[in-house]
Amino acid sequence: MKKDDYIPLFESKAAGWRGVYWLYAISMAVSISLICIHRVMHFPQQHGLRRWAWIGISMAELWLSRRYGDGGLPRVDIFVSTADPQLEPPLMVADTVLSVMAYDYPPEKLSVYLSDDGCSDLVFYALYEASKFSRVWLPFCRSFNVELRAPNAYFSGVKQVPSDDPSLAKEWREVKKLYNEMEAQITDIMKLGRAPDHLRKHHRGLREWESGASRSDHQTILQVLTDGRGNKEVDIEGKPLPMLVYLAREKRPGYPHNFKAGAMNALIRVSSRISNGPIILNLDCDHYSNNPQSVRDALCFFMDEQQGHNIAYVQYPQEFDNITKNDLYGSSLRVPRKVELLALDAHGGPVYIGSCCFHRRDALTGKKYEKGSHINWKQVNEIQAPERENLLEETAKFANCSYEENSSWGKEMGLKYGCPVEDVVTGLSIKCNGWRSVHFNPRRKGFLGVAPVTLLSTLIQQTRWAEGHFQIFLSKYCPLIYGHGKIPMQLQISYLCYNLWGANCLATLYYVTVPTFCLLKGINLFPQLSSNWILPYTYVLVAKYTYSLGEFLCCGGTLKGWYNDQRMWLYKRVTSYLFGFCQTIMRYLGFAKLDFAITGKNVDDDVSKRFERDIMEFGAASSMFIILATIALFNLLTSISTARSIIIKKSAIDLDSCALQILLNGVVIIINLPLFEALFLRKDQGCMPTSVTCQSIVLAVLAYMLRY
8 A cells, every 4th residue: 555545544642631630740749749848847756656657657648649345354263261150150151152253244254262161061052052043143133233242131121122123023023032042941051050961962062071071170172163164154144154162171180270371372272273363352251242343443453554563452441231320349440441541552552451352363472573564464364274174183282281381381472370460461571572552442332241249259359450460560570670671661650550559558558547546646647737738738638539530520420439439449458459468478478379269240139139229238258348347447436536535625636736637537437338337227138247247346446445
């Protein structure tokens, strides 16, 4: 293409309101500097508790202040990952697979791979049923231009049969009936707990479990359920079907399997022998496609003649279809998703977040980008995996547990091993190889998933993320070391903001406990109201929360949603980040092993109803809840004691000197109102367990008694 004829396939624009942000950032920096000056100039001269508390509050403040036509289109391989049929229902997995099989993309160039790391015949059966239903579902989506192509989400969203188009109404009923039949069959098999013997005759793949395959000890199971290449398998309209492949990589006792990263690497190798698509989309099984154009949209970045040659991956945001209006648990990550990840585009691109991401295969397998090199898509498209009769037998060995021994997989090739957030490390490594990434957030959401609907599952998920990020900081992959001279300093610092999530627990814990304790002792840690030094503190407090609220509302949030987000900010820091921090330290000391916790997607109806009504779920006994309740109760006891002292004019409390500590104490109490309700007022199954309540009261009283 001539330079004068070049029309870009995508365009990057500077964000609006940048001047306002810079004014805010500069004014905050000045105010924080004044606070630091105040801390130094008014350092207590007398030895004792006030001096040590002053040092601690200064350190906590210092820490908290940082912050072509179808013929020219390439083949695309789609990886869907699942690991446990009890936590990730096979019907949900089937829906996700059907949603990506139905992409508006040449089906002969589309291959869908399901990695079943739980090696479940239930999942294979669900995939088999989905492959049969796809012969009806794909033509239906094409004929009526259906945008939401996950069947369960589509039929759930249509409250009544479409009446304006008789042909649509007729086909809608027929397809809905077939889907209900598939759903019933999968549900019945789930209740039985295994695929019955009489079903094994329907597909040879089900006979793989006759040899006694178990979750942690089984041979490689590799089966092709549909293959539309050369019109070998077609839908009811005679159009070819996308290829659909099931893989359960081999697992044997004594061999490391490296969790999701190991499963992804097995998929990369196996797919290279079967379809070898130069573009790979990876999805978690709970993230279905919400936009049939997502593949074509992503290719605009990779295939742009002048801007696309160094793009390694296109990251869509993780969004959810079960978020309530006020986002009870802050799961939407509204501001990071709409502001922070987009801002990273200016410095090399966003982090890889493990799902909803289109990859260039070469970059994912460790190839370095050479500046000035260009990709000839015509040549790339001509490279195809050979078709052979014994292809599956030859390919299965690439998923054997011994294949990676003495190889570069998990180190220089594929996803990196040894970290709970293997996605972030992998993305960093790709950027250090000279590539960049793009964050793409289209108007119609590309993918929708299932967010945790209980507080505990949210905190456990955050614990794994915090632990993994802090492990990166302490490892050879620390951005300041591994990225030195390879990626811009701005990008290194951006990664650090995530890597140091765990360490944030220390400053936050200090700030919600020590000032409260000092308030009981009558020790002031902030300037008096009558002092001019109160101004920078007041400005930081007002500006920070005003900006935070404005930013949250501009990103589509609500006032109550912002209130919920502030609560979760505190809860994550004093529990998830604390646990992640401690677990990382213990692992480096040799007291803990790497583990991978799957976030469950199954919840009972009562829990779902409370979630939809924005009622927090505290029903499980957890040490995390003990920490939260103890901090809340300790601040409540202090507030009562302070109010009593002020009312009876007891000299221990100087209102002028302790005003900011009283305000901080009050903010902690207001944030914890739903927790107090769960402790003392609620009677449903989601209230705080009695054991947690009793332990928290005892610990809070003991902390309160330390004043004497």
